[in-house]
Amino acid sequence: MTTKGDTMSRYAVTNPATGQVEESFETFTDEQVAAAVDAADDAYRTWGRTTTIEQRAALMRKAVAAYRDQQQELATIINHEMGKLMDEALVEVEFSAEILEYYADHAAEFLADEPIDRAAAGTAFIRHLPIGPLVGVMPWNYPYYQVARFAGPNLMLGNTIMLKHASLCPKSSAAMERIFLEAGFPKGAFVNVYATNEQIAKVIADPRVRGVSLTGSERAGKAIAQEAGAALKKVVCELGGNDAFIVMSADDLDAAVEAGANARYENSGQICNGAKRFIIIDSLYDEFLKRFIKVSKERKLAPLCSASAADGLAAQVQAAIDDGAKVVLGGTEHDGAFYPATILTDIPEGSAARHTEFFGPVAQFYRVSSEDEAIAVANDSPYGLGSYVFTTDSEQGLRFADRLESGMTYINESGADSAELPFGGVKNSGFGREMGPLGIREFANYKLVTEAAH
Structure with missing residues (x-):
């Protein structure tokens, strides 16, 4: 039959x-x-x-x-x-x-x-x-x-x-x-x-x-x-992935911001190894966030794959807000499958948002005071696909590569995927x-x- x-x-x-x-x-x-x-x-x-x-x-x-x-x-x-x-x-x-x-x-x-x-x-x-x-x-x-x-x-x-x-x-x-x-x-x-x-x-x-x-x-x-x-x-x-984008120091902060925006907004954020959690050293946090907001406002985004995907993303953002997160750009309002660039800050410890993959143009921002704290925040995730580190200290970059629980670490670059470079993760990233x-x-x-x- x-x-x-x-x-x-x-x-x-x-x-x-x-x-x-x-x-x-x-x-x-x-x-x-x-x-x-x-x-x-x-x-x-x-x-x-x-x-x-x-x-x-x-x-x-x-x-x-x-x-x-x-x-x-x-x-x-x-x-x-x-x-x-x-x-x-x-x-x-x-x-x-x-x-x-x-x-x-x-x-x-x-x-x-x-x-x-x-x-x-x-x-x-x-x-x-x-x-x-x-x-x-x-x-x-x-x-x-x-x-x-x-x-x-x-x-x-x-x-x-x-x-x-x-x-x-x-x-x-x-x-x-x-x-x-x-x-x-x-x-x-x-x-x-x-x-x-x-x-x-x-x-x-x-x-x-x-x-x-x-x-x-x-x-x-x-x-x-x-x-x-x-x-x-x-x-x-x-x-999945919930990749950390860590900034410890930068000779060219605008270049680091642009790299971060590219890593977050490619494919309207629907990318497993996209930068989703921005972990910024305290001395650069305010200026990096200010410039990232400006770049985000100017970014052209395609629709998400469906209106239901956008509705699901909005529900995730709302849950983060209900937990105490602050919205400094965007939010939950969207037009069908089109979703605006959204930035969340001050996500409290214990919020599910800290451990959730947002599969769309939503960025989370975290302020840290040291290398150890940056690594602790980055590794506080069930996922371990990729990670990004921006630093003027090459030895520090390699220390991060050794300590970050991820399958890939990109130092001072994003969008580096290429046919000759192996791709994959650890933990719940596969x-x-x-x-x-x-x-x-x-x-x-x-x-x-x-x-x-x-």
Whole structure:
């Protein structure tokens, strides 16, 4: 019997700027989902295990060219799906192409055999091999970039991909599947599935599927990790963040303010590793806040992904106000999905706001009197994704990097994400790494091969 995962389609392009549903896509039947798993498994066995890195790189470079050739079209799609400003959308498409190109260029180096100096006579080495079909559960805030971080390294390794994208992003996910097919990847190497959470749980349990990568909320991470663990599947989770932006000293305070504003307001604040908590040394606090307010007032913001997202953010801000926080810019009033830049100060200890991720253009400000206090405030969080430190003392910057409980520390810069730099966090921000040399080995079989001496 053919059954739909839902009685109605869950996948639709709803323009957050207008609230209008522009296009709908039917949720897959159970049979369609099963066929996707069959295709991914077949592609793994007939293509992933039989082709060379050079052959896969040739296909990947064709996909890279397609991303660049279709940059405007791809950017327009996500502008309509989740509201991203066109200039930011164009940058995202190019960054995604750079990630795919990076792995096409470097996969052979990263996957080269690693000799082992044996104690006994004979030889030994580690060979990096694919493990099988993988499921990617991806978020709406960076529809192309998040997928490129997962698909690029794993396709180069020889794993195959089943993409379960956010229900807001049905058109961009279909566009990516088309690009990889047109580049020459076989059917099943990259499969887009419009599946329900229940259907994906069954896919994860399928013994042919060997791993899961999730980028999403802490709640989603717990659910997916539980399902993967029950099926003994490797899982990588990149979850939420409440990143600290610490300013201890600055030769150019305006540059530090601009870096902070960029780190907070990129993608209208809908960014997991965005600066959310500004921890400023007492001697600079008042002037930094004054300049940050001025820059914030001038910042052009796109709508949030939906009006309901804006309503939820307003509820978080109101809860902080009810706890005693002061609003020095913005507040709870918003127009549909459009939310104003908002700054909260004097958030009292014990307020849930201090430990909550605000996924939108809301900044929290904290005044500290010392390096130790700055670190204590920064580490007082269940999250540990990224962190930012601005200081004129390079040794102090490195001390912060050692003591901050985060997966990444950026000293005197923001917006430094690049294909060669590993990305990931600790604590409730997840586990595993994407991008850089680490990203291609998360779902690899580190196979030991030995040979006795002749």
